[in-house]
Amino acid sequence: MIRRLDASLLILLVAFPILWLLPSGLKSYGLYVVSLWLVMSIAAMGLNLTLGYAGLTSLAQGAFLGIGAYATAILTTKAGWPLPAAFLASSALSFAVGVLLGFPALRVKHHYLAFVTLAFTVVVFLVARNEQWLTGGVFGIANIPRPVLFGSDLGAALPFYRLLLCVTLVLALAMWWLLKSPWGRAFLALRENAVRAASLGVDIRAYTLLAFAIGSAYGGAAGSLYAPLVEFIDPAPFALSASFVLLLTVVAGGAGSFFGPFVGAFFSYMLPELLRATGGWYLIIYAAVVLLIVMISPTGLLGLIERWRDHRSQAKAAAARAAAAPTLGAASGETDSLGKGATQ
Amino acid sequence: ADPVKLIDVIELSGPGAPAGTNWKNGVDLAVKEINAKGGILGRPIAVTHYDSQTNPGATRAAVQRAVDEDAYVVLGPIFSGPISASMQITQRAGVPQIVGGEASAFTKQGNPYIFRTSLNQADAMPKLANYLRDEVKAKSVAVVWVNNDFGKGGRDAMIPELQKRGIQVAADIATESGQADFAADAIKVKNANADAVFVYLNEEESARFLRAARQQAIAKPVIGETTLLGAKVIELAGEAANGVKGHVGLLVDAPKPGFAAFGKTYQDAYGFTSDHNGIKGYTAVYTVKTITERVGKFDREAFAKTLHGARIDVAQEPGILIDTKWLENGDVDRESFLVEVTDGKPVVKATLPMINP
């Protein structure tokens, strides 16, 4: 599980220049779609930590996306903050709210936790919709500026995409570091067997809260990038269904595998765009594809790799077992003693 | 000849799906008719529909793509969130966008490329408030609205108009889009004991509310705007729709020959009666045709310039269905109707003139 992370780092570093150069031929639509993919991958990465690694079922990631997006939209349009500052503030806010939301997770698990986070998502959505003085209500917030960094305007599609790419890389590296540290193992312990973990000194409470908070911070960071990407936000994209789609994204991509969120986000956010030509049928195709993925590989698409690795290590162990010398003389032979027994 | 590309970005899934489907059908119908008659300036129309998912982000992607694909005009969307998320893109690219939205906000931003297909809520509500004061003679009104951009916008436009006319708002009830159970709302309305009920909901919710109101035996007149008197609501609410009155911008049953003909063609093609969104989509395409022919070439900037302040009469282009005028900000002005449902049929009681003929 953790071993594999070294390969992940390599893939990450190789993918970066490719992703930097590859889309330069795309028009603004294509760039918008890959940008959206990056942003949603960040959100999914966060949920992957909470759900995939720490095993905490959360239906709140869409809400954190919303919290980040609204915080950034409000700070940049109404308070005039620059985007980088708003980005940090949004992530920090999401982290803090994530800690608070983590407290119920100390008490309830599984579908009960799903329910609590679901309620949270509904509340966030309603606040965004009803508190017009702050959030613009159903009419949303328009004209969210794209950033100007070090004097250069990154508002055009390609520079903004590359900015997103850099942020994604940094966040992915941070996640990589986190997962390979003992913290990563402690998160897994939460998921695998919390009772045992507690008896080994793993501070269940702290790690549960952290798993929520860090996952949420990634959600908020994604939201903070989503706002300037779309340049307009209203409550709709942060409704409950967004959280469901994110959950689906993580599981279909491979919960608990490093690149799962990226693969999942491809299916949830890019595939529908690729299928636009099919008119009203793309959702059916998309749902069918997801269904197929989880049926073929219930551990998600990247779970297949995991399974293949398990196979290999099993085969290795089997070979070791086969090669092991019996401690008791094998020469005496089964048939020999067996015959003795049967005829006794 | 080389076809002219129209791209329709419309709500085909999500809460806006019913409206979007009507619009899309209307667009398809108009395109078919126009192409059958030789297209626009000799070029056939090629229309592509992209789903907005009733989601600003997805709409933005779709409109972005429409612009990348060199759309001549972008049609749709209908919901104001998706409109707000996409209108800067068409503006930046200089592509005219003809939308189905009724909320008032987006024509106030000075965007020269955005155009409506129906009355702005802010223009419809005064007509209705007058009606409540003069015809219904209501002293107090219970307002039931759907809490989305459409319903909230309508409510925000209506309440000041009521107050201006000295009509009290006895109850101000927000409901959810997609809400199934209206019992509590009906009970609240009943207990508010107002002289009339103003209902501003989407189609099915309107029907459900009417049924719940009937179950709670609400005897007060139920008044609405366009959707409440739509064919769909009447079909769904059945008996409960009888007696409902209100103001309608576009209606296949309106006493205009064009509407009836359109209504029939639509019914034949799709098996159900078009609502106002079908008419909006249909007239949007005819607007493109008429204005382009006026310009005489395919020039987006000239198109937008020409459409501002333009007036298209049915006499000149029957496909426009009703005489329509575009204002400088992209709003439209046209006649509208006072309607009452009797025996399951919307009956037009009066025709209201344009605001600035």
Next chain:
Amino acid sequence: MTHVLEVSSLKKYFGGVKAVDGVSFTVEEGEILGLIGPNGCGKSTLFNCILGQLTPTEGEVKLDGRVVTGLYPAQLNRLGVSRTFQLLQVFPNLSVRENLILAGQEHKGSMIGRLFGARDAGLTAEADRMIAFFKLEHLADQKAGGLSYGQQKLLDAAMAFMAGPRLVLLDEPAGGVNLTMLANLKERLQIINRELGATFVVIEHNMDFVMSLCSRVVVMAEGKILAEGPPSAIRNDPAVIEAYLGH
């Protein structure tokens, strides 16, 4: 002198069931204490109360003279108390080696330190030693969930030793473990006990194991302490024979 562990009039009721009903005993530094008693007499419940897994209905637990009732299991573990479980408790989808590293990592440094420190917290070597000792080499990279019953039991025990604890509470460590391996386990316990001065409390039904390992034995019956003393005395105590050993 303070005792490593001191339990005073501990009670745990589940509704009407008095699982533990007023138990007091002490454990001295460097001792190996056996805890035996018939099935359902409250041994595991007693462990769970001591270790914070259950909240006692009444009574007090002291560690080195300090009251620790109400502390979380993790806190107790950091104070140097570790345990094994009667029912298998491993991390099924982690490899055997990762199970062991995890068992040792939370004791070194601060949380922040762990985030920025070495990825295995320097524990791989220690884990591999454990693996070799329990003859699990060929399974080191296998998921723990795929181990046989006895192997999981051994892994569970190994995890309790990873942190170099002062006090270990073992709940039936011998159940399902092959006798030869059990002999090794016993030696290991004795070595750790002798050389590191670690203290053990062992619940076990395997009398050979208990009697040869423990310096003192506490016998429970129906939630109460029935007898206490050196193995030889316990073996011949008529009450113990009647309630527990059988004839």
Next chain:
Amino acid sequence: MDQFLQLVVAGLATGAIYALAAIGFTLVWQTSQTINFAQGEFVMLPAILVLVGTHAGLPVWAAFAVASIAFVLLFGFGFKRFLVEPMQRHGVLPLAIATMALSVLVKEAAKNGFSAEAQPFPSLVPDGMLSLWGAALSARDLAIFVVAVVAIVGLQLFITRTRTGRTMQATAQNPTVARILGIPVERMILLTFLINAMLALVASYLVSPVYLAKFSNGESIGLAAFIAAIVGGFNQIRGALAGGFLIGLIDNLTAAYVSSAYRTAVPLVVLVVVILVKPEGLLGRKEERTV
């Protein structure tokens, strides 16, 4: 006070619908640890199938018959055989995701294959009105109420009092051991899925005349039912009834007395508090001993 009573009656009527859909959640959870996020769509679909039948020219009774049979085959037998069975052993989450995908699939198929618009649906129950303590109640409300209560009480008795019912529970709690004891695990699971499909069918036919037949109806019903099941205690059939009524009631009372803008949130927040105080749900059993 008059208003309060009306709200209570209306709330119970709505709650009964949620309860009817919620039993499905608890039932399939009890026997196969499946969370069916397509449950709402299961309630939406039968009505649509009937309408497809009538539009195709079938007489109404035939449309009902064909739709019912097709639905139970497809979403009782087929669902169990082709989705749950192969995925069950991989744990709760993948299956939950699969049912989410299924719900999108069913919903979109209903939309594209039939109609994006709501359709009126023929009522099986006469349209009469009753008055209960002065509150208006339709015969249909009453029918839903009775069906929900009877179904839940009946199932509860079946599960806890009969051998077959206990066998079903055993299957859920430990399928491997159940198999070792010779319990026909597959048949038990199939039985619950058939019951589930039939309950959804009944709910659909009762609800659609009021809520109208529409592809998206499942969203709100499914969600409310999910919540009702959780609040009632996921592992208790009778909990579904309590949960359903509770949500119907709180929802209506909130809409009338608290805030209509936060209507959807208030019941949730109230229930979150319930869950946090009593994590196993209102009527749920405590999770088993873990150590």
Next chain:
Amino acid sequence: MDQPILTLSGVVAGYGQMTILNGTAFSVPRGSITTVIGPNGAGKSTVFKTIFGLLPAREGQILFDSRDITNRKPRALLEAGICYIPQGRNIFPELSVRHNIELGAVAAGRGITDMPQRIEAALDRFPVLRQKADQQASTLSGGQQKQLEIVRGLLLDPKLILIDEPSIGLSPAMVAETFQILLEQRARGVSVLMIEQNARSALAMSDYGLVLELGQTRMFDSAAAILSDPRVGQLFLGGSLEKTVAP
């Protein structure tokens, strides 16, 4: 001499890529108690799972009463007269103790009418279970759960009992009681195949012993011969334990 009741020949089985049984072969004499011993992970439990149709045999043949039962479903095997009491914890935690026991009779044929009496008799035999008959089974202690399983497994009057480490978690008195039950079964002509790590006591009451290692039969002989074989004692019966036991 009688036909063996059970014969395995050339059985190959395992988990995924892991082949655990590689040509396993042995026979179980009729009407006797045969104890399987071997190190942890030898594949003992795997053999049982394969016999009972829970794990497919990829190759080889299993004969029961001279009938081929390779890869048959558990239900069919129960009906044929085999019962299997697995290792570890195998109860329905949320059902009551009584209901748990009753479920052992699901596979009973129509001819059996005395099931209620059998259940009563079983409860008489294990008073704890009667006392807790209406409680949730998960509240039983580890040993009590095992007792429940044994009672449940024997309800059907099997011809062959496969029992995997019954002594885990049982007090010495309970172990004796369990062995007594097995002896009684033998007296009625029932054959028993038992896995035990508590091998000395188990072999002492058995007729035959079978040593399994790395999935292969290493030795099959009378129990007494196995017990007294010095190599077996050293390798599998914790020879060193023996040494330290006697003080």
